[in-house]
Amino acid sequence: MSSTAFAGLELGQPAPNIEGTLIDGKPFSLNSTKGKVVLVNFWASWCEPCREEMPAIETYLKKNKTKGFEVLAITVDKPTDMEQAKQIMRNYSFLFADKNQMNYSGYGRIWRIPSSFIIDKQGILRKNGLTGDPKVDAKLLEEIVTPLLLAQ
Template structure:
């Protein structure tokens, strides 16, 4: 689905976020461009990924606390198509959109080679956190408030 080698991939942080479009589980079209002016969290996850299942509720809590502040979250499941029912069952607990990786065009984000991977884009469309490089981070509400919260206060 996505390209690049993890061994030599340079961070995209500080550069304009690559285009991203998706069709969500509820059939709606999602485009990163439509969310310019918002802080956007894009999270790649899977139902079989333990750390993913730990952090998804933190994204939901952060989304509930900050949606009105201009926060958007898109969770992209990389589960195989035969796991769609499991993805849908888990996604019922979240108010943010969820898409299957097969329904996403996001080639500029590099190869999704480990999970979870999270990208954070600021209001100006600049990628501020590139979860595809460096040590894997599992987000909790405290780390989201500390690292993403300040971006919500920028205008």
């Protein structure tokens, strides 16, 4: 694995921008979310662990959205699975995007899913979804996101 695969993905460094169009047609740019803590989640409709972690993320989002927490879920589904992905997303209040409509090249190749990246209010990467345990649960959100939400 060459170090260029992780180019720009250093914890404590500015997170690369992600921009494009959400499924609902709205434009999105990670750079414009400064002042919020953002969880970027790469997932797929056929991925069991992806679907398992979503209810915990949704519960945390509902509790903390007013405090400046946002979730961007980017599906890596093939076009043929898009309908299923949309069905799943109806249960959640995440910002939802198709990988083909988003530019996330600064993150390199997303080689595992789920992969979640957490970016703080200053746009600094606090969790790299390509290293460590990929699973996101209530405990992880409390440990990583809650202090970031409280930080000024």
